[in-house]
Amino acid sequence: MKWRSWMVFCTLAGVCAAQPRAQGQPAQQGPPKRVCPLSDNQLKKAQDIFAKIADVLRHPRCINCHGAEDPFDKEKASETHSGGFYKVAVDEGGDVDEEKTNAQCTKDCHAGFPGWSMAPNAVFFVGLDNTGLCKLMKFKNVVAHFRNDEGGTQFIAEAFTGRRGLAGQGLDMVGDENPAPVPNTTQPQLTQLVSDWIGAMGGKFQGDERCGCEPVHFAVGVLYHANINMGSVLQQLTEMGPIDVPITFHDDGTYEGTGQLPLAGAGRDRGCASQSEGSLNIRISGKAVEDETNSSMHIELTNTGPATGTTGVQCPMYSGVFPLQGGNKRLVTFDAQGRAGEKAEAPFPLGPLVDAHVQVQIIDLSSPAAPAKP
Numbered sequence: 390m391k392w393r394s395w396m397v398f399c400t401l402a403g404v405c406a407a408q409p410r411a412q413g414q415p416a417q418q419g420p421p422k423r424v425c426p427l428s429d430n431q432l433k434k435a436q437d438i439f440a441k442i443a444d445v446l447r448h449p450r451c452i453n454c455h456g457a458e459d460p461f462d463k464e465k466a467s468e469t470h471s472g473g474f475y476k477v478a479v480d481e482g483g484d485v486d487e488e489k490t491n492a493q494c495t496k497d498c499h500a501g502f503p504g505w506s507m508a509p510n511a512v513f514f515v516g517l518d519n520t521g522l523c524k525l526m527k528f529k530n531v532v533a534h535f536r537n538d539e540g541g542t543q544f545i546a547e548a549f550t551g552r553r554g555l556a557g558q559g560l561d562m563v564g565d566e567n568p569a570p571v572p573n574t575t576q577p578q579l580t581q582l583v584s585d586w587i588g589a590m591g592g593k594f595q596g597d598e599r600c601g602c603e604p605v606h607f608a609v610g611v612l613y614h615a616n617i618n619m620g621s622v623l624q625q626l627t628e629m630g631p632i633d634v635p636i637t638f639h640d641d642g643t644y645e646g647t648g649q650l651p652l653a654g655a656g657r658d659r660g661c662a663s664q665s666e667g668s669l670n671i672r673i674s675g676k677a678v679e680d681e682t683n684s685s686m687h688i689e690l691t692n693t694g695p696a697t698g699t700t701g702v703q704c705p706m707y708s709g710v711f712p713l714q715g716g717n718k719r720l721v722t723f724d725a726q727g728r729a730g731e732k733a734e735a736p737f738p739l740g741p742l743v744d745a746h747v748q749v750q751i752i753d754l755s756s757p758a759a760p761a762k763p
């Protein structure tokens with residue numbers, strides 16, 4: 390019963406009809422996409438709190454400076470800015486001269502607030518939904534910014550007063566028509582909300598800009614390949630996968646997911662030929678840490694039971710179909726960085742004659758598919 394010897398290998402795998410993963414991952418643009426180790430529960434809490442923050446950001450007392458009023462945009466200025474249109478001042482090289490530009494604002498109208506200045510375009514709130522605002526607020530000193538403008542010009546405190554830095558001519562022009570106060574929120578309360586928002590995400594910003602701002606989902610792709618080549622004596626090729634195992638995170642950054650690897654194998658043992666097919670249930674688990682300073686993802690892959698399926702054997706004197714022989718529980722581990730598209734490979738210890746590998750790949754299920762190439 391010589392064929393039994395390679396049946397052992399078939400228990401863990403089989404061939405080979407497996408398709409390689411569809412090529413053409415979306416071209417990465419900007420910084421690499423990172424795994425987002427937040428649970429659904431954390432994401433929901435963070436989004437609920439952020440909705441309250443976004444309401445304030447969109448309040449006229451904030452958004453007017455953050456793009457809703459634009460004194461430097463000729464068309465918009467006449468509609469949005471009581472003081473009308475102002476030209477952006479440029480220096481000799483043609484670059485914007487901020488000091489000169491802002492001096493126009495503080496000369497007469499906004500003279501009551503030294504340093505009065507429109508927010509830069511990069512931090513315009515106008516036109517952004519909660520997701521867009523959330524991404525904009527994922528910056529390092531955000532709590533300090535809300536608390537006291539990081540010790541700089543107190544724009545937020547001034548915004549809460551509603552005075553708009555108006556004095557002299559500016560006051561004469563618009564009188565007491567300040568925008569209504571931000572309802573039920575003071576600056577300390579808003580700062581607390583920002584703190585709570587970060588708390589809901591595990592106390593720090595994690596993953597890439599999307600993490601905590603929109604649902605992002607990841608999978609671990611798995612492909613197993615084993616080859617025995619002893620020339621005319623014995624040949625056996627087995628393959629399982631590839632499949633994508635979707636993973637779900639818990640509050641502490643641990644995750645798990647299960648899937649079923651399809652198994653296919655083909656072999657030749659002296660005069661006998663064999664074909665195997667079946668499946669293997671697997672579990673993926675581990676932990677990811679994706680914050681400002683750390684980027685690591687530990688991946689553990691194990692089978693939750695023996696492989697099941699059949700092996701057909703054709704020998705010169707007989708042929709038959711046999712159940713696939715179980716196989717032991719195995720654990721293969723990988724250490725990755727937690728970047729979308731990243732691959733890791735580990736040998737699968739099956740003895741000296743077998744060249745077996747398991748490959749995993751981190752798959753970003755949220756990224757839109759690559760546009761079809763013509």
Ligand code: HEC
Pocket residue numbers: 445446450451452454455505506507508509512525526528534535538541542544545547548549
């Ligand atoms: C006088 C105009 C003005 C008003 C009113 C104003 N801001 Fe700003 N804001 C700025 C300027 C200028 C900056 C950029 C310079 C800085 O960070 O201090 C800024 C930056 C910010 C930033 C940092 C954004 C980032 O990604 O770096 C936040 C957050 C912010 N503002 C929140 C608010 C909130 C909340 C309000 C309303 C309570 C508000 N601002 C009202 C002018 C304003």
